[in-house]
Amino acid sequence: MTKLRTVQVLGGGSAGSSAHVRSLAAGLVARGVRVTVCAPGALEEEYDFRGAGAEFLAVPRRSDPLALAALRAACEGAHVVHAHGLHAALRAGRVVAAAPRQPLVVTWHALSQAEGARAQWLRLRERRAVRDAAVVLGASSVIVDRARTRGARDARLGAIGIPAPRRGAGPHPGKVRAELGAMDRALVVAVGALEPHRGHGTLLDAARVWRGREPVPLVAVAGEGPWRAGLQRRIDAEGLPVRLLGRRDDVASLLAAADVAVLADCREARPLLAQEALRLGVPLVAASVGGVPELVGEAVEPVPHGDAPALAAAVGSLLDDPERRAALAAAGRAQASSWPTEDDTVAQVLSVYDELRAGRG
Structure with a gap:
């Protein structure tokens, strides 16, 4: 041939x-x-x-x-x-x-x-x-x-x-946390285009609940899109502890610095955020939607789709439970090895x- x-x-x-x-x-x-x-x-x-x-x-x-x-x-x-x-x-x-x-x-x-x-x-x-x-x-x-x-x-x-994140290729997690102003508080990371059906509204609803925590966690969202201006207006109006980071070329480093990663919604069967978080051993809270449950198995803290109170509670529970975070990190690496x-x-x-x-x- x-x-x-x-x-x-x-x-x-x-x-x-x-x-x-x-x-x-x-x-x-x-x-x-x-x-x-x-x-x-x-x-x-x-x-x-x-x-x-x-x-x-x-x-x-x-x-x-x-x-x-x-x-x-x-x-x-x-x-x-x-x-x-x-x-x-x-x-x-x-x-x-x-x-x-x-x-x-x-x-x-x-x-x-x-x-x-x-x-x-x-x-x-x-x-x-x-x-x-x-x-x-x-x-x-x-x-x-x-x-x-x-x-x-x-x-x-x-x-x-897809390629696994390259360890050591980006900034040290401590440097990332310092850049974001999260040295003395928890860092929650989400990644995704700022557009409909990405769950950013649900994430902001949950962030409103996290204002009651001490210290208040920082929510960092990597991604760009047409909803940025509207999301920023809401963040400013409600005083939410959320930073929109725009497009980032160091997502693996950003995730490696996180205490918890959040996937509030996704239509993709194999979202990159979920794959990279589990490979890096970052505890993941994810909406049970589409192909996500099949991808992550038991290596996740699942929440119902669109349920902001459940999302807020799940993240808060993980931030209070380092043993559970460590168990999810180990389960994530094991799950990723099966892909x-x-x-x-x-x-x-x-x-x-x-x-x-x-x-x-």
Whole structure:
């Protein structure tokens, strides 16, 4: 066979899916595969796909004729097109529809929720996204089940491994705490884009409760997004002990400095915050939503989704119980050791690609 060529397609690119594509591209290139990544230009600046050995083509997230033409040109001659996320799958599906012998693989990273008319619209998008896929790789069992109910011909659990945080690569935890002003009080860390459905409102509700603690914990939120101004107004108006840090390139160091990490909401099956916290042995309080319970197992303090009093109580209880924090830290490291590695991910994807190429003659 000729050298395998694949095109990896990203839409908006959540942190988890973008990190996965970067890792996957590096692993495939190392195994002799020619990889082209098609994604918005801003993602190349952040994730450096070229640095992983891949070719990169900036393709905007839009689905207009110009964007689709650019994507179609990039996919011409590829043996496999691999889309990450529903939006990317919808666009890639339109491209491969004109090339019936070009298989499409879709990795579905996150579930969206909707009600009423929007729920019907979401179901239609999900059906279209999996309709043209030869194989759908779901990041969790919940996503695999959803793909099957939406009509996927072949849905499998995907091995989604990403690089472990590099120990010692960033500032010392003590330096991070000093920078944040948390030397003599507890530090609670959350990471995520400042946008709807990330649970930041629930987190601020809980932070209002923590004002009654002595000393008052500091809540540090790493991330940027359109909700920043509104969240900051509320923090200022209510005098909440919360700092919005903006985008950070030292999240592992930030988490390593934390007493507790919080995941108030997440639609991704394998959120990076949860993975990095458990690998680093940072006690995690997380909403039981989506694929999170499957990812973290017993190595978490679970709280109901959207329940600010429960979140406040769980964090407060951990801050008062160093033995429980130590037990969660040990359980987190053990749970993380059971996750797929980057090599596992590349091996599974290559197996799928080879299977599809063999099936197409």
